[in-house]
Every structure is written in structure tokens, then in C-alpha cells.
Amino acid sequence: NAGVTQTPKFQVLKTGQSMTLQCAQDMNHEYMSWYRQDPGMGLRLIHYSVGAGITDQGEVPNGYNVSRSTTEDFPLRLLSAAPSQTSVYFCASSYFGGQSYEQYFGPGTRLTVT
Amino acid sequence: KNEVEQSPQNLTAQEGEFITINCSYSVGISALHWLQQHPGGGIVSLFMLSSGKKKHGRLIATINIQEKHSSLHITASHPRDSAVYICAVPNYGGSQGNLIFGKGTKLSVKP
Numbered sequence: 001n002a003g004v005t006q007t008p009k010f011q012v013l014k015t016g017q018s019m020t021l022q023c024a025q026d027m028n029h030e031y032m033s034w035y036r037q038d039p040g041m042g043l044r045l046i047h048y049s050v051g052a053g054i055t056d057q058g059e060v061p062n063g064y065n066v067s068r069s070t071t072e073d074f075p076l077r078l079l080s081a082a083p084s085q086t087s088v089y090f091c092a093s094s095y096f097g098g099q100s101y102e103q104y105f106g107p108g109t110r111l112t113v114t
Numbered sequence: 115k116n117e118v119e120q121s122p123q124n125l126t127a128q129e130g131e132f133i134t135i136n137c138s139y140s141v142g143i144s145a146l147h148w149l150q151q152h153p154g155g156g157i158v159s160l161f162m163l164s165s166g167k168k169k170h171g172r173l174i175a176t177i178n179i180q181e182k183h184s185s186l187h188i189t190a191s192h193p194r195d196s197a198v199y200i201c202a203v204p205n206y207g208g209s210q211g212n213l214i215f216g217k218g219t220k221l222s223v224k225p
Contacts, residue, residue, distance in 0.1 A: 058212060
């Protein structure tokens with residue numbers, strides 16, 4: 001099993017550009033989520049999904065969009081990049097709700113917006 | 115909404131020392147996670163526990179549900195244990211909902 005994969009590993013964007021961060025898992029997990037990690041702060045939830053076709057907002061959803069058309073894939077779209085979105089982004093998955101089951105994290109995407 | 119506090123924020127130890135990292139939360143839960151973030155950035159799950167104690171190699175995690183407190187212990191610490199250790203709990207308590215994460219404890223073990 002590849003586990004949770006994320007692409008790209010690094011990305012530099014100019015303000016106003018859009019892009020999609022890819023996330024895929026091959027463990028048949030229902031629950032998938034996107035977090036951002038900033039210096040001095042804990043991981044913060046952007047969006048999450050409890051199954052194909054079902055998504056919801058987390059703590060910091062503004063400026064991001066998600067969809068879940070398959071169990072395996074959960075892409076994160078930046079609609080119009082801003083310097084405040086410079087961060088490290090992690091995708092994670094688990095069985096059912098994320099609170100009671102082991103979390104599996106992707107390797108992260110380091111995004112810089114200039 | 116749950117709040118998570120970890121202490122200490124930073125910890126430097128000599129190889130072989132016994133390490134303790136603490137995590138407190140504000141809303142009752144039934145499961146708590148300990149995670150490790152390597153210097154290269156990858157995050158792995160170490161423990162998920164709902165009561166008592168769990169042990170994996172030199173790592174021991176304990177939880178006191180009544181006190182809303184958990185500890186992560188590392189026995190005979192080694193430089194390869196250098197990492198950021200993160201605890202996470204359900205955001206709204208109980209066993210439902212998304213996780214909220216502590217800010218992490220950065221551990222550096224010197225040879």
C-alpha cells in the first residue's frame with residue numbers, strides 16, 4: 001500500500017494564481033481531511049470529508065475549495081492564492097470519524113505564495 | 115470546543131534521559147492521539163488511547179480521563195527520538211467530530 005500520497009511536494013505561486021493540491025489514499029478510508037501547519041501553531045483543519053460526495057468546512061476554510069468524487073481522492077483547490085496561504089499542507093485519512101481511529105498523514109506540500 | 119495545551123514547548127535532553135511530555139485538554143473525550151513529526155516534516159501516529167496506558171518499545175503513553183490529562187514518556191532517550199511530538203483530541207469532546215491539535219513539543223536529544 002502506498003498509504004496517503006500528496007503532490008506536489010513543493011510549489012511556488014504568485015498572488016492571484018490558482019492551483020490544486022492532490023491527495024490520494026489506497027486504504028479505503030471514509031474520512032479524509034486537509035490541514036495547514038504554520039510556525040507556532042498546531043495543525044488546523046481546512047476541510048474534511050466523511051465519504052464520497054460529502055464534504056464540510058473545518059476551522060480555516062476561506063480561500064479553499066474541495067470535492068470528493070471518489071473514496072480515494074480528495075483534492076484541495078486554492079481559488080486565488082494569497083501570501084497568507086503560504087504554509088505546509090497535510091492531507092490525512094482514517095476509518096470513520098477521525099477522532100477514534102489512527103490517522104494516516106501524507107508527506108505534506110510546502111506552498112509559498114509571493 | 116476543546117482546547118489543548120502541551121508542555122513543555124521545547125525540551126533538550128541528554129541521551130539516555132527519561133523524557134516526559136504533557137498534554138491537557140478542556141472538554142471530556144474518549145480518545146486521545148499522540149503523533150510524531152520528524153525533522154523532515156512527515157507525521158506518524160504513535161498512539162491512540164482511551165484509558166490507562168499503552169507501550170510501544172521505549173514509548174509509553176498514559177491518560178487520566180478524569181483529570182483531562184495525558185503524558186508521553188520516552189525511556190532511555192536517543193538522538194533519533196529528536197522530533198516534534200503532538201497530541202490531538204476530538205474538537206467537541208466525546209468520541210465524535212474532528213481533531214484539534216496541540217502546538218507540539220520540540221524534543222532534541224543530544225548524544
